Amino acid sequence: MRVGVYPGTFDPVTLGHMDIIARGAKLVDRLIIGVATNPSKSPLFTLEERVAHVRRETAAIPNVAVVPFDALLMHFAEQQGASVIVRGLRAVADFEYEFQMAGMNQQLNSAIETVFLMADVALQPIASRLVKEIAAYGGAIDKFVSPAIAADVRARIAANAARG
Amino acid sequence: MRVGVYPGTFDPVTLGHMDIIARGAKLVDRLIIGVATNPSKSPLFTLEERVAHVRRETAAIPNVAVVPFDALLMHFAEQQGASVIVRGLRAVADFEYEFQMAGMNQQLNSAIETVFLMADVALQPIASRLVKEIAAYGGAIDKFVSPAIAADVRARIAANAARG
Amino acid sequence: MRVGVYPGTFDPVTLGHMDIIARGAKLVDRLIIGVATNPSKSPLFTLEERVAHVRRETAAIPNVAVVPFDALLMHFAEQQGASVIVRGLRAVADFEYEFQMAGMNQQLNSAIETVFLMADVALQPIASRLVKEIAAYGGAIDKFVSPAIAADVRARIAANAARG
Amino acid sequence: MRVGVYPGTFDPVTLGHMDIIARGAKLVDRLIIGVATNPSKSPLFTLEERVAHVRRETAAIPNVAVVPFDALLMHFAEQQGASVIVRGLRAVADFEYEFQMAGMNQQLNSAIETVFLMADVALQPIASRLVKEIAAYGGAIDKFVSPAIAADVRARIAANAARG
Amino acid sequence: MRVGVYPGTFDPVTLGHMDIIARGAKLVDRLIIGVATNPSKSPLFTLEERVAHVRRETAAIPNVAVVPFDALLMHFAEQQGASVIVRGLRAVADFEYEFQMAGMNQQLNSAIETVFLMADVALQPIASRLVKEIAAYGGAIDKFVSPAIAADVRARIAANAARG
């Protein structure tokens, strides 16, 4: 059985992430979506919320599991029994960063292969960071995330604003 | 009448910005220079100072107006009646970020077109961030900004240093 | 009156070209589509055919004219009274080549501005060269060019094959 | 059973290709290496020779088959029952071209996924074209191809030179 | 006598840095390694520690000196009597940033030349930032830094963790 790991912060999970998940789930027998704690980025949603979001959005894909992690990606992949790390590519800037990471990961464990997938071209400009920026200014984000995630983002931003 | 918006932080406005402004002002009937608040970047100059700087530097260009904004760029462009967003391109890294932004902006309002202009090649390496770094160490910035802006930058850095 | 020139070989004109033409036609008062002879590339269609194709495809856009040219682009733009050269950007490789051209064109005539537009993201991978490759092997090109162009391409490739 | 296709000209097959083949063979149950005719590039070795080379070099990998093809890649992949197209990435220039191809291939058949693998960093600069250039000038190519391929390349270049 | 300056933060010095130092030391008669204070990045090691590390690692290279600096790079180079600034290139992202810096430095002092060297391809993915990330999660960093630096990094991370 081939196991793959698709790591990310998913703050929030976008239609671009969902597209990569759908593609990755066809590539391996079991796809573990690793949700990184990433405290340094001060996420909009807590780790628990982000795990719940990704679980809800991927509920219809049978061979996907969502697992939080706070470890070196390579250790997480080893612990999950993965032979594949799935990464989405959108642009040259992604590519360079990913290549550097993949190059160091080859050195850490050459038995686990990094595999790059390309999101649907229409979804490639979507970035979680820009989704949050647009929502913070009251812009429409419905073309970038699912309706449920859009509602969650709007509610959280309103709550943060109310708290001052 | 074609209205364009050229957004930026302008902290400080450089000769590279001025070159794009001159080019953009020929492309549209009225060019609105949108000065973004950008509090997250802790700018060297306040919003009011940056607006005043850009107004002073562009005083001789008749079809230019300088307007502060604290909103989603697309909303600002809509509110100004713009059909064009002007962006300067210098390098591949710019290009990628700009393309991602433009791709999401196409989704937000497909009637407003992002237009990329290329600064004079001799001005392309100039970046506000590097201008401030050079000035902070007492380096000469006269080839990168106007004499008046250079004096303002030196005065502000001296004042900040005096305050500790 | 602002006049723009959008140059290309258009062998054949694709949906990506059509998207840039539609965007460019809103940016200027009159858009001249310059169809380059380009004999060195041994095009699939003759210059006359390519001019006819672009005319047919743009018939519904009132401020567009289609003009063949066999000259330096800058001379063609000057002769057409243009103040703007429109170029489509798709990818970093385009960007670099375009930047080099635009940099030299700034030196040739600094009064004519090169303006870069971004095609709809879903249309960005389309390249005339790949369209011809796909068609040559009997692949479907209907998502990349209009039905009429697709028929023309298929007919020409069949005729070329029959001729040996 | 997951079937993958790894297409190329392999003129000659390099250590970089071999590295991608070894990685791809672990990713799918059966990896078809598609050797393209590519007459336009006037290859050093005939199609039959290149197929024989790749077969000899991959003889020890049980789930690999080598098949010549003269068709649209997507049609070849469909005919082989593949759900995956494997591509090696080395550099940004590769990436851009590959992305454009993959974007058009998504449109041709969205059920067949393009998967990008990264060669060992030490092997990334290797290009068949440069191997041939180096060999043509009598340079050592032993670090870029297997000993058997190096001998074949030297013999062919000597034979071509003798023929004038 | 040609003097070169190779500036960096070296937090920590990696095998990639060492490779560039070895190459740079052959290019000039005397190579000054400038260790930047860089307080904004909150380094893992103090300036004194980083200077000591680089001195220890380069002890066997006779024409190398290690000097801390807290100044504009160009002023530091002038003060050291350098005619050359040495920079390592790994990837396009490096290249762009470096080009922008070098472009501004040409304006500051055209007599001091920026010279780019390429690290051994196998060492190119190594980045100090990733070394620290890997070590922070208990991953093995022995392939990226010398044994002595690896021990120093592990000790410092353990001490930081003990302090909370």
Added chain:
Amino acid sequence: MRVGVYPGTFDPVTLGHMDIIARGAKLVDRLIIGVATNPSKSPLFTLEERVAHVRRETAAIPNVAVVPFDALLMHFAEQQGASVIVRGLRAVADFEYEFQMAGMNQQLNSAIETVFLMADVALQPIASRLVKEIAAYGGAIDKFVSPAIAADVRARIAANAARG
């Protein structure tokens, strides 16, 4: 004594080449400009003419020699006793190709270092190929090459046109 080799086709030698030559000549004690035969590119000028051009243009730089070569670059560098190969960088596309070449050259002879220099930013867009294209259409090339080279290019193009 440090010897460097700066290879190229120089068809024709441009102000960008001259800028790199001036920079390279300060970096080494003796700079050999290697003029490549390059028959595959069907150059505008013969090898002898190109050698004569570069000799004439560099006559005022005492430590430069101009040498034709028809060999593997690395063999030419070894034969000239060079420890350095000088390459000019202008853009990312250059960078990628150069990196691939330099990576393979590291394998061929690790004692000869490839050194990348950056041309003056104002000269970076200049490419011999575009100079010839512009001249072929009667465009002005005086900002891209010296007056003497411009005259030679115009004369050759006129002679070629007269010959049909």
